[in-house]
Amino acid sequence: MDKLTRGASGLRHLRWAREIYATLAAHVEHSGFDGESKKALRKELTRLDNCIQELSGAVKAYRDFLERERVRYRGAIRAATFKPHASDGERLGEATAVMDRESLPRQRTLKAALELAIAELRAHLSEMDTRIAGVVSEAFVENLYPPLTKDRSRVADVGDDDDDAAGRDD
Numbered sequence: 001m002d003k004l005t006r007g008a009s010g011l012r013h014l015r016w017a018r019e020i021y022a023t024l025a026a027h028v029e030h031s032g033f034d035g036e037s038k039k040a041l042r043k044e045l046t047r048l049d050n051c052i053q054e055l056s057g058a059v060k061a062y063r064d065f066l067e068r069e070r071v072r073y074r075g076a077i078r079a080a081t082f083k084p085h086a087s088d089g090e091r092l093g094e095a096t097a098v099m100d101r102e103s104l105p106r107q108r109t110l111k112a113a114l115e116l117a118i119a120e121l122r123a124h125l126s127e128m129d130t131r132i133a134g135v136v137s138e139a140f141v142e143n144l145y146p147p148l149t150k151d152r153s154r155v156a157d158v159g160d161d162d163d164d165a166a167g168r169d170d
Contacts, residue, residue, distance in 0.1 A: 001141070001142040001145050002145070002147075002148050002152055003122075003125075003145065003148075003152070004016045004148060004152055004153070004154070004155075005151070005152045005153050006118075006122070007153070008152075008153050008154060010055065010058060010059040010062060010063075010114045010117070010118055011059055011063065012153065012154045012155070013055060013059075013118050013121060013122075014052070014055050014056055014059050015154070015155050016146065016148075016154075016155055017048070017051070017052050017055060017121055017125070018052060019145075019146040019155055020048070020125070020144050020145060020146070021045065021048050021049065021052060023143065023144045023145075023146070024041065024044065024045055024048065024144055025045055027041065027140070027143075027144075028041045028042055028045060033136075036135075037135055037136060040131070040132075040135045041132070041135070041136075044128055044131065044132060047124065047128065048124070048125075048128060051120065051121050051124045052121075054117050054120065054121075055117040055118065055120075055121050057117075058110075058113050058114040058116075058117035058118075059114060059117075061110050061113065061114075062110045062111060062113075062114045065106060065107060065110050066107075069103065069106070070103055070107060073095070073098065073099035073102070073103045074099070076095040076098070076099070077092065077095045077096060077099060079095075080092040080094075080095045129141045132144075
């Protein structure tokens with residue numbers, strides 16, 4: 001069974017985890033498991049949902065920072081390099097220093113939290129796979145995982161033009 005590469009983004013890990021969750025939920029709902037097996041799988045759904053919520057929070061915080069805060073600093077640096085002001089090296093130095101002082105520490109903190117959430121998700125999935133294989137089977141566990149692109153960097157989704165893996169062979 002292919003697993004998403006560790007270097008994939010937090011957003012891609014989130015999509016991957018949600019695909020796994022959706023497959024497990026569909027099995028619980030429609031596969032006719034007996035009482036104990038169904039109970040164990042429902043417990044796994046709850047655990048996985050908690051893990052997904054943690055990752056979602058970390059992804060949101062990091063993406064919000066990149067898309068709302070960091071862009072302001074980057075914009076200030078680009079503005080400082082505009083031709084009529086290019087001779088004003090002090091302005092560029094100041095914009096860069098402000099980004100280094102204000103933006104980078106926050107980015108590092110948020111990125112570290114995101115990387116931790118990704119690591120926790122991956123560890124959780126590994127443990128979950130072992131538990132589920134003991135209740136159902138290895139083949140069942142393999143069925144939970146969505147197809148990935150050849151480089152394993154994202155979920156393969158040919159039917160969605162907005163998906164960054166749509167129609168790609170890699």
